[in-house]
Amino acid sequence: MSLTTPPVAAKRTHTAVHHGITLTDDYAWLRDPGYPEVTDPAILAHLEAENAWFEARMAPQKGRIDALFTEMRARIKEADKSVPQKDGDWLYWIEFEEGAEYKKWWRRPVAGGPDELILDEVALAAGKDYFRLGAIAVSNDGRLLAWSVDDNGSERFTARIKVIATGEMLPDAISGTLSSLVWVGDDKGIVYSLANEQWRTDNARLHWLGQPISSDVELYHEDDDGFRVGASLSANEEWLIIGTSDHETSEIRLVPAADPLAPPILIWPRRTGVEYDVDVIEDIVFIHSNATHENFSIDFAPLAEPTLTAPLIAGSDAVYITGFELFEDFWVVESRVRGLDQIEVRYYGEEDRIEPIVFPEASYVAGLGDNPEWAVSTLRLSYESMVSPASVLEYDVAARSLTTLKVQEIPSGYDASLYATERREVAARDGTLIPVSVVYRKDCAAGGPLHLYGYGAYGIAIDPGFSTTRLSLVDRGFAYAIAHVRGGDDLGRAWYKAGKLERRCNTFTDFVDVARGLIERGYTAAGRISISGGSAGGELMGAVINSDPELWGAVVAHVPFVDVLATMLDPTLPLTPGEWPEWGNPIEDKAAFELIRSYSPYDQVKAQAYPPLLVTAGLNDPRVTYWEPAKWVARLRELKTDTGELLLKTNMGAGHGGKSGRFESLKETAEEFAFILWQLGVQG
Numbered sequence: 001m002s003l004t005t006p007p008v009a010a011k012r013t014h015t016a017v018h019h020g021i022t023l024t025d026d027y028a029w030l031r032d033p034g035y036p037e038v039t040d041p042a043i044l045a046h047l048e049a050e051n052a053w054f055e056a057r058m059a060p061q062k063g064r065i066d067a068l069f070t071e072m073r074a075r076i077k078e079a080d081k082s083v084p085q086k087d088g089d090w091l092y093w094i095e096f097e098e099g100a101e102y103k104k105w106w107r108r109p110v111a112g113g114p115d116e117l118i119l120d121e122v123a124l125a126a127g128k129d130y131f132r133l134g135a136i137a138v139s140n141d142g143r144l145l146a147w148s149v150d151d152n153g154s155e156r157f158t159a160r161i162k163v164i165a166t167g168e169m170l171p172d173a174i175s176g177t178l179s180s181l182v183w184v185g186d187d188k189g190i191v192y193s194l195a196n197e198q199w200r201t202d203n204a205r206l207h208w209l210g211q212p213i214s215s216d217v218e219l220y221h222e223d224d225d226g227f228r229v230g231a232s233l234s235a236n237e238e239w240l241i242i243g244t245s246d247h248e249t250s251e252i253r254l255v256p257a258a259d260p261l262a263p264p265i266l267i268w269p270r271r272t273g274v275e276y277d278v279d280v281i282e283d284i285v286f287i288h289s290n291a292t293h294e295n296f297s298i299d300f301a302p303l304a305e306p307t308l309t310a311p312l313i314a315g316s317d318a319v320y321i322t323g324f325e326l327f328e329d330f331w332v333v334e335s336r337v338r339g340l341d342q343i344e345v346r347y348y349g350e351e352d353r354i355e356p357i358v359f360p361e362a363s364y365v366a367g368l369g370d371n372p373e374w375a376v377s378t379l380r381l382s383y384e385s386m387v388s389p390a391s392v393l394e395y396d397v398a399a400r401s402l403t404t405l406k407v408q409e410i411p412s413g414y415d416a417s418l419y420a421t422e423r424r425e426v427a428a429r430d431g432t433l434i435p436v437s438v439v440y441r442k443d444c445a446a447g448g449p450l451h452l453y454g455y456g457a458y459g460i461a462i463d464p465g466f467s468t469t470r471l472s473l474v475d476r477g478f479a480y481a482i483a484h485v486r487g488g489d490d491l492g493r494a495w496y497k498a499g500k501l502e503r504r505c506n507t508f509t510d511f512v513d514v515a516r517g518l519i520e521r522g523y524t525a526a527g528r529i530s531i532s533g534g535s536a537g538g539e540l541m542g543a544v545i546n547s548d549p550e551l552w553g554a555v556v557a558h559v560p561f562v563d564v565l566a567t568m569l570d571p572t573l574p575l576t577p578g579e580w581p582e583w584g585n586p587i588e589d590k591a592a593f594e595l596i597r598s599y600s601p602y603d604q605v606k607a608q609a610y611p612p613l614l615v616t617a618g619l620n621d622p623r624v625t626y627w628e629p630a631k632w633v634a635r636l637r638e639l640k641t642d643t644g645e646l647l648l649k650t651n652m653g654a655g656h657g658g659k660s661g662r663f664e665s666l667k668e669t670a671e672e673f674a675f676i677l678w679q680l681g682v683q684g
Helices: 041-074 121-125 493-497 505-520 536-547 564-568 576-583 590-599 627-639 664-680
Strands: 015-018 021-024 085-087 090-096 104-109 116-120 132-138 144-150 157-163 169-177 182-184 189-192 203-208 217-221 228-233 239-245 250-256 276-281 284-289 297-302 310-313 319-326 331-337 340-347 350-356 365-368 378-384 391-396 401-407 419-427 433-441 450-453 479-483 529-534 552-558 613-618 646-651
Touching: 041 627, 041 646, 041 664, 104 121, 116 121, 116 132, 116 144, 132 157, 144 169, 157 189, 182 228, 203 228, 217 239, 239 276, 250 276, 276 319, 284 319, 297 319, 331 365, 340 365, 419 505, 433 505, 450 505, 479 505, 505 529, 505 536, 505 590, 529 536, 529 664, 536 552, 552 664, 564 576, 564 590, 613 627, 613 664, 627 646
Parallel strands: 450 479, 450 529, 529 552, 552 613, 613 646
Antiparallel strands: 015 021, 085 090, 090 104, 104 116, 132 144, 144 157, 157 169, 182 189, 189 203, 203 217, 228 239, 239 250, 276 284, 284 297, 297 310, 319 331, 331 340, 340 350, 365 378, 378 391, 391 401, 419 433, 433 479
16 A cells, blocks of 8 residues: 555455345454454554554644644643542542653551552553553551553453552452452452453452452352443442443342342342432432432332332432432432532431532532542532633531632643633424533634534533643634533433434434534534544444535544444444443344434445544454444445545554553544644644
8 A cells, every 4th residue: 555545445245134134344354253352464454554544644743743732731730639538547649740641549647647659550551552540449447459450451450459558469360350349348358340251240259368269259140141230338338239230220239248248138120221329328228210200319218128218309300310429427419400510418317408519600510529438527529610620629518618629730821711611502403402512712703613522322411521632722713512412411311311212313413403503603614613522422423424524624533333233233242232222222123223224324324525534443442343443434435425534543552542641642632633623724
């Protein structure tokens, strides 16, 4: 291949028949049959050729990429640390040193004494192309530390344990974990979950320290391929909570943390469509569920008979209850009202005593932070908005007052008064009002370039929070908008349901209608809009460039889930069975097959002009497998009728999240923004 022309993937006809319909896929060969090992020389050669084409086309942008990276890095306080938080006899915090990609974990005695380094990510990551800390847990007596590490992006973590005071590594090493690490049995045991061959956590296992891993006890096994298992502790640390769930159904068991081999207590047997989570105080279980209302309610029941529930907070169309936390003397409820975060303190036995926490801005993101202790008089909170940097707040429960403990520092400078943020609503084609969060510089004229971000899946809300990297677009005259499309739960559970299964296409049309609405309101013009999304948000990118390519001036699709039909037809892939409640099961349901086929971006590529497109992938990605973006780009190269840019960059040593490290990941953002500026003709 000459670097004056893009790589062209070979076509090897592959057919499959489903529901009497023959599917032809000329690029199915890009999936290595040995996956997750990728060794096929032809596949690797093609991915490397695409990477070489990416490098060649982006080479003239190197100066801009370097400048963007420099300014993004200058907004990060390199030597930084978190606000110490008390947990038992210790104060814990994390710290970045100047120039370090990774952090160090520290503590010191509350009673006074020297600082103690408990985990050094910098040392652990030394010499590795990829590093990610998974779980980290200090034993209840403060003596031992358990943690897990992934060093190739496969999201299969190895757990280790050490004596904090001496640094002595215990011989216990558990490979293949994909879970938290929970101390139980008077700190003699750890509960964890292994990822099976299909990268599914279908188990909760108990490891006794000092015993062979082969003798670990399986506390729970899940037989449904679509469910995933996880474990945690109750707030008072008296109960081990073992949960299993898919995207719409859950089931929970409680086991005494002091005696993890005791018979479990089943809270509610699973019922399709019923999700719940629990916590315990004394002999009462609190249950947060959607059993009686899709926006969730909170009930309580005797631990001895958890199905005998009584209401604490009834479900409401107006209030979406997102969670709760119990403390010794009070409990806290988190919710959203019309997409805005709410936090309120409540009291046991005083149902009418409700104390909402009031925040200073009209639009913001707020939530409970790290509050590890059971008996507290203050709460740690997080707070930010599209114009206000992230803050750590402390709420005095008795005084009902907020104190700012830390505000995110931006060393290169930031003046919030230069920026404005708005919350707009744009009517979708079916009349539904779609919220849009917008931020822009006050001194920039309207009608310039606009970047539109979206996700819209799994009931995940996209919060209108603060971003330092975003400033590199906004300071160059962009308006930056977040489309809170259906499929997320931004406006409650009904909002999520309105963007899944048979109503999946609402997500795509909402995004397009938001773009058109912003054009009509003078924010920008057709062809002056850059868009981005990742994973399921990458599916969104693929759908809207098929349907409305003329709207977009530049598109970035990160690890995009674009081969939806083929993936949902393959139950051997890691996530497929658990995804059927989200997308439908095209194996058993012809209607689901036809619907997914009608919008799956790969299947709907056609001979038309497409906007400039940058696509990323991770060779070790277990969530969106590398061949999905590779096949998509190959088919786009074959069929598109324009001569615009189409670039694919595959991280050959990374997974779903791209490169690791706080600065290495910034380099990829700089590349993304340089591509956008290049394609929209924006100088600077």
